[in-house]
Amino acid sequence: MDQKVDTRSRILNIAEAAVLEKGFEATSIEEIVAGAEISRGGFFYHFKDKNALARAMLERYIDAENALYDDLFARARELNDDPLHCMLIGLKLLAEMLEEMPTGHPGCVIASTAYQDRLFDEGVRDLNRQAILGWRKRFRGMFEEITQVYEPREAVNMDALGDMVSGVVEGGLVLQRALREHNNASEQIMLFRTYLKLLFADKQ
Amino acid sequence: MDQKVDTRSRILNIAEAAVLEKGFEATSIEEIVAGAEISRGGFFYHFKDKNALARAMLERYIDAENALYDDLFARARELNDDPLHCMLIGLKLLAEMLEEMPTGHPGCVIASTAYQDRLFDEGVRDLNRQAILGWRKRFRGMFEEITQVYEPREAVNMDALGDMVSGVVEGGLVLQRALREHNNASEQIMLFRTYLKLLFADKQ
DNA sequence: ATCCTGACTGTACTGCGAGTCCAGTTGACC
DNA sequence: GGTCAACTGGACTCGCAGTACAGTCAGGAT
Incomplete structure (x- = not known):
């Protein structure tokens, strides 16, 4: 055992x-x-069928991804207590982690599942949906903490900004996969990081 | 006929x-x-087989997408000659266009193809790759025009910034598809637009 | 008027992979 | 010694991709 x-x-x-x-x-x-x-x-x-396999794989993948984010931002928090800098450090760590994967990141199962969703049953689709909503909540929370300290230069929807983390990662992985290059995802994350630096430049 | x-x-x-x-x-x-x-x-x-169908579909899709971008940014250019404002208007038009699609955007074939690439032959994969590289070139060119007038507040890699347009659209479409919401892609584009506004805030 | 060709129809076949059914085996623990 | 979970192995159905090929049919070219 x-x-x-x-x-x-x-x-x-x-x-x-x-x-x-x-x-x-x-x-x-x-x-x-x-x-x-x-x-x-x-x-x-x-x-019982391939659907059950897909579901189990997705569950495991999402759990792993969440654990990774927990770990990453916990480490970032240890390094800096300021919510903005914590976010920036976490994104840097994420980008580095993606780069270190020799074959490139395996590719997010979320996108793959989203584009083949008719193959799957409602359970699988819902799992996918809940995962993204979870990340939206996680990052929106972090961004709200930031706005308590920093005044954003432009008004942005916090849900959408939270989604942008997932979107940039997903989009980067799509590019990486299609282009057969190796660090598009990490580059995209670093660009998003620059965005945050520009958006939250001034303390309140 | x-x-x-x-x-x-x-x-x-x-x-x-x-x-x-x-x-x-x-x-x-x-x-x-x-x-x-x-x-x-x-x-x-x-x-001759499903692969040939995929290839033909992808060719048609890419041509349509390129024609759309040509049209969109030509219209934007008519409205404003400044390269930054042309870009901002073009992105706004793109976001509006995505929103107006009642069932949501059909979903980009690029991502779908990227994640099922083993089903396809090298020709299809290469078509996909070339399309993204074409968009990279298109947008990098536009960003370079902007930098001749505006000083970016932070140094960014122009290839990566060009890719970010495709990445944000792709990522947004993935979210939209997985979440079963309707305007994630257009929201993401608008967020990216805000990024550009912050990045190119000052004239040289 | 005839021939030729491109654009099909229709049918029959192979082969693969998913999924079902089920009878039988094996090792662990109670 | 019996029970049960965790399998093995084989036979079967079904749907779909792809092959093969013979035949049809309309519209020019000659």
């Missing part, structure tokens, strides 16, 4: 790698079971 | 609507031929 990873997790690991590399539809159950060294029957024992 | 749309275009129209609504994989040749009222043989007469 400690030495060998349990089968379900092994399936998820193999599937995640394959799906991030080539997409959900292009990944066959055949190759997943081959990679995990189980039988087709074994796969369907754990997941 | 005038009255009825030729079969190839009819196939592309039907396919485009279906693909934008539910994705490429989820669209079967069966339903395309049913919609276009032709036989399966007829379909394969025009397109």
Whole structure:
């Protein structure tokens, strides 16, 4: 129970790698079971269909992403107590993290899921939606803290600004994937960081 | 030859609507031929396989998008000769255009293709890449014109800033699609517009 | 009038992958 | 020794992509 990873997790690991590399539809159950060294029957024992697999993968991915953000901004907070600088440091850390991934970031499952959503059931779609709404709330909260200290130079909708973090990451990953370049996402985050510096230049 | 749309275009129209609504994989040749009222043989007469269809669709989509940008910024230029204001007006027009689409923007084929790229051959992938590089060049050119008149408050990489237009649109469309909201993309564009206003605030 | 060609129709076939069904095996723990 | 969870293995259906090919049909070219 400690030495060998349990089968379900092994399936998820193999599937995640394959799906991030080539997409959900292009990944066959055949190759997943081959990679995990189980039988087709074994796969369907754990997941009633591909939809259930997608759902489990998405849940795991979202949890990991949230844990990453928690960690990143906690570290940033340790370095600087000012909410703006905390945000700026967190974004820098995020950008660095994306750059350090040798093959480039695996690519956000959110976008991939969004564009193939007819393949999935309502549960999967809703999971996706809730994840983005969660990030909106997280970042809007951080931006509201900033506005208590800094006067924004231009009026902006805080929900939209919160969404922009996710949007810039997603958009950057799309570019990176399509262009086959390696640091578009981190560059885009750094540009967004500059935006925040310009927006919150003056203390209240 | 005038009255009825030729079969190839009819196939592309039907396919485009279906693909934008539910994705490429989820669209079967069966339903395309049913919609276009032709036989399966007829379909394969025009397109050797689904890949050729994807390629033709992408070509048409990219041409349309480029024509749209040409038109938008030409109109903006008529309204104001200053390169910054031309850019700001063009983005406003783009945002308005996205909002006016009742069902929301169909969703950019670029992102969709990027995340399913293993389904496609090198030709399709390259088409995608070239399109984004074209937009990078277009917007970088516009930003360089702006910097000849306005001093940017912060140093930014002009290629990355050019990419940010595409990235913000793509990212916004991903959010919109996943959230099932209607104006995220236009909101994101307006936020990016504010960024430019802050970045190029002072004349040289 | 005839021939040719481009644009199809219609049918029959292969092959792959998802998903179902189910009978049987194996190892752990109670 | 019995029970149960975690499988294996094989046979089957179904939908869809793609192949193959024979035949039809309208409209020029000669």
